[in-house]
Amino acid sequence: MTRPNHGGNLNWAASIANCPTSLILDFSASINPLGPPLSVIQAIQDHIYSVKAYPDPAYPELTKALARWHQLPPEYILPGNGSAELLTWAAWELSHLDLTHIMTPAFSDYLRAAKTFNIKLNACPLDVKTGKWKVEANPALTQGLILNNPHNPSGRLLQREQILPYLEAFALVVVDEAFMDFLPSSEEQSLINVVTDYPNLVILRSLTKFYSLPGLRIGYAIAHPDRLRRWQLWRDPWPINTLAVHAAMAAIEDKIFAQKTLLWLKPTREEVFSSLQTLTPFYPLPSCANFLLVHTSIPGSSLQEILLKEYQILIRDCLSFPELGENYFRIAILSKENNQKLLTALTQVVADDRRI
Numbered sequence: 471m472t473r474p475n476h477g478g479n480l481n482w483a484a485s486i487a488n489c490p491t492s493l494i495l496d497f498s499a500s501i502n503p504l505g506p507p508l509s510v511i512q513a514i515q516d517h518i519y520s521v522k523a524y525p526d527p528a529y530p531e532l533t534k535a536l537a538r539w540h541q542l543p544p545e546y547i548l549p550g551n552g553s554a555e556l557l558t559w560a561a562w563e564l565s566h567l568d569l570t571h572i573m574t575p576a577f578s579d580y581l582r583a584a585k586t587f588n589i590k591l592n593a594c595p596l597d598v599k600t601g602k603w604k605v606e607a608n609p610a611l612t613q614g615l616i617l618n619n620p621h622n623p624s625g626r627l628l629q630r631e632q633i634l635p636y637l638e639a640f641a642l643v644v645v646d647e648a649f650m651d652f653l654p655s656s657e658e659q660s661l662i663n664v665v666t667d668y669p670n671l672v673i674l675r676s677l678t679k680f681y682s683l684p685g686l687r688i689g690y691a692i693a694h695p696d697r698l699r700r701w702q703l704w705r706d707p708w709p710i711n712t713l714a715v716h717a718a719m720a721a722i723e724d725k726i727f728a729q730k731t732l733l734w735l736k737p738t739r740e741e742v743f744s745s746l747q748t749l750t751p752f753y754p755l756p757s758c759a760n761f762l763l764v765h766t767s768i769p770g771s772s773l774q775e776i777l778l779k780e781y782q783i784l785i786r787d788c789l790s791f792p793e794l795g796e797n798y799f800r801i802a803i804l805s806k807e808n809n810q811k812l813l814t815a816l817t818q819v820v821a822d823d824r825r826i
């Protein structure tokens with residue numbers, strides 16, 4: 471089996487750990503451990519027979535519910551089969567420009583989409599240690615920009631004010647906000663409230679991480695209605711299944727789950743962060759998301775292999791991010807109990823340097 475580009479590949483992990491997939495403790499995919507919310511499971515159960523009918527290709531109920539949530543007209547919303555599906559259409563539009571700037575290290579699916587449509591990319595490195603990042607537009611070219619805020623894999627957050635000038639300078643700006651729900655409203659830096667002012671802005675949002683639904687596939691784009699109408703004409707008629715529609719509507723209504731998640735995340739992330747700081751080979755970077763990027767003096771892939779073979783724990787190596795390579799790994803923040811399992815395993819690996 472080849473090494474996966476994404477986190478969360480349990481079949482691959484189980485083949486290395488030589489155990490069933492159910493025994494793998496997965497820190498490699500950044501999924502909220504409190505989910506899925508019970509309200510979502512209930513909605514799926516209640517609508518199980520909805521699979522007997524085709525969904526309405528306009529997904530009117532879900533679109534309206536998402537629009538109400540974000541206080542936008544429904545024409546600004548297009549639900550999709552995970553945000554990854556919508557990224558493909560954003561990439562198709564970027565491919566018509568002369569050049570697209572991309573914040574790196576970048577989520578590998580941007581590169582998949584860019585390669586599919588022969589997008590000319592210019593890498594703009596984020597300094598993961600300081601959070602410093604900038605991009606310069608060349609006025610002689612038509613240009614696009616792909617940003618990820620908060621940034622995966624570093625967990626860094628760009629301030630809204632830093633991004634706004636780019637909306638004046640670039641023909642198309644795609645901002646992937648897949649992890650923005652993990653920030654409390656007083657700290658989030660979403661561009662949703664300016665989307666009606668900028669027809670060249672596309673915001674991608676995911677419901678799979680925060681609501682723990684990666685297997686169900688559900689996300690949405692927020693952009694100018696003309697653009698979303700074009701995408702709707704290009705794509706398959708029924709990209710989202712009926713259960714995902716009902717699950718998504720229940721999820722965004724569940725304010726108690728959202729509140730619980732925010733109350734859990736900050737102190738738990740701080741605990742993991744400070745425990746990692748006490749282990750000399752590791753240097754965790756500050757993160758505002760539900761994962762931590764950790765600098766390591768033990769090669770990331772060796773550490774991953776030891777943790778898999780000896781503890782059935784899967785961390786995310788960073789080999790698919792060429793800028794990070796063996797010097798980093800990424801971990802999701804999970805329950806206190808599971809975080810402790812990882813920290814104990816890391817402490818033992820560090821103590822027994824014959825294994826490294």
Ligand SMILES: Cc1ncc(COP(=O)(O)O)c(C=O)c1O
Nearest residue numbers: 552553554577622648676678689
């Ligand atoms: C930054 C980022 N954007 C988008 C996605 C895809 O999310 P979805 O499950 O909504 O397709 C991921 C998944 O890992 C991601 O890390």
